[in-house]
Amino acid sequence: ANHSKKAILTLLYEHKDQFLSGQKISELIGCSRTAVWKHIKTLTEEGFKIESVQKKGYKLMDAPDGLNEVSVSAGLQTKTLGRKICFYESMGSTQKEALRLADEGAADGTVVLTNEQTNGRGRLGHTWQSYRGTNIAMSLILRPDLPIEKTPQLTLLTAVAAADTIENETGLSCGIKWPNDILFDGKKLVGILTELQAEATYVKAVIIGIGFNVNTESSAFPEPIKSVAASLRSITGKQYELASFVQSFLAKFEFLYELYLHNGFKSIRPLWEQRALNLGKQIKVRQPGGRILEGFARGINDDGVLLLEKADGTPVRVYSADIEW
Ligand code: BT5
Numbered sequence: 001a002n003h004s005k006k007a008i009l010t011l012l013y014e015h016k017d018q019f020l021s022g023q024k025i026s027e028l029i030g031c032s033r034t035a036v037w038k039h040i041k042t043l044t045e046e047g048f049k050i051e052s053v054q055k056k057g058y059k060l061m062d063a064p065d066g067l068n069e070v071s072v073s074a075g076l077q078t079k080t081l082g083r084k085i086c087f088y089e090s091m092g093s094t095q096k097e098a099l100r101l102a103d104e105g106a107a108d109g110t111v112v113l114t115n116e117q118t119n120g121r122g123r124l125g126h127t128w129q130s131y132r133g134t135n136i137a138m139s140l141i142l143r144p145d146l147p148i149e150k151t152p153q154l155t156l157l158t159a160v161a162a163a164d165t166i167e168n169e170t171g172l173s174c175g176i177k178w179p180n181d182i183l184f185d186g187k188k189l190v191g192i193l194t195e196l197q198a199e200a201t202y203v204k205a206v207i208i209g210i211g212f213n214v215n216t217e218s219s220a221f222p223e224p225i226k227s228v229a230a231s232l233r234s235i236t237g238k239q240y241e242l243a244s245f246v247q248s249f250l251a252k253f254e255f256l257y258e259l260y261l262h263n264g265f266k267s268i269r270p271l272w273e274q275r276a277l278n279l280g281k282q283i284k285v286r287q288p289g290g291r292i293l294e295g296f297a298r299g300i301n302d303d304g305v306l307l308l309e310k311a312d313g314t315p316v317r318v319y320s321a322d323i324e325w
Pocket of ligand 1: 092093094095096119120121122123124126127128129130136137138139180188189190191192193209210211212213225228229230
């Protein structure tokens, strides 16, 4: 029954501006017209506004605030990514759930998505704040055939995908602060967290978590986050449709990911460099173990490694697994 309800909602989303007759729906789904009517009734109770006109049929007028699984899956233009979506109305962390699902064997391209993340994680035990229905929290489960040392490149790829999506959807041109922050006017719009499930030498799964501040009002950010965070809405004053934003990100990500798997990081590197904010500057980097390194950021190489030059001229390679300040 749940399956038919989802199929009906999908049809309504796919024909958003048209009426679909009960007869047509029952034929396409393979259930009775009475069953169609009952499912429509349930959807209405769940908060979907569905216009129903005799002889014409049903038309989707509005949906509950925020995301739902079908709003993202209907019309999604990807081959693998998001073909399976695990959607939760509210949850602690999409990242934690994705790690659990990956451990249970979830397929490559599975996406975990929620309307409300209550215990979001950043790197190194930091927290990530989410605001119900106004920002996007999702995790991608990928199973690339990659050596472990190359996986930090996926963080850089994700940053490019996120910045490109923002530019396509809003016209804003964002910068990337190595390795994982997407900034506009110095404020953070997107956070990216890459985690691994690996055996000694091979990668079982890469879990990429992304948080986008989309429609959050700046007053919703508490101190001290307020001084470092921004949302698309706080910059442009506009509201964006979360579902189409997710669809657009998944399509962009998949495109870059395929390019990467076929041609390697050299196909991503120039795209990343175009948006890089701290190349050619003095920067500080925290290395594993807490040692702080200062130097001039020369650039990144074809492996995605940051090339730093210390004051005495010694070159140092910094991996995005290391933490920048
Ligand atoms: C990150 O960590 O930027 C990675 C954030 C990843 C979040 C996603 S959401 C979906 C998935 N599920 C999860 O549980 N996590 C992932 P880091 O570089 O450590 O930055 C964290 C710092 O950013 C915090 O210490 C705050 O200063 C700041 N911050 C927290 N929430 C923010 C927000 N909404 N917008 C901007 N900055 C924020």
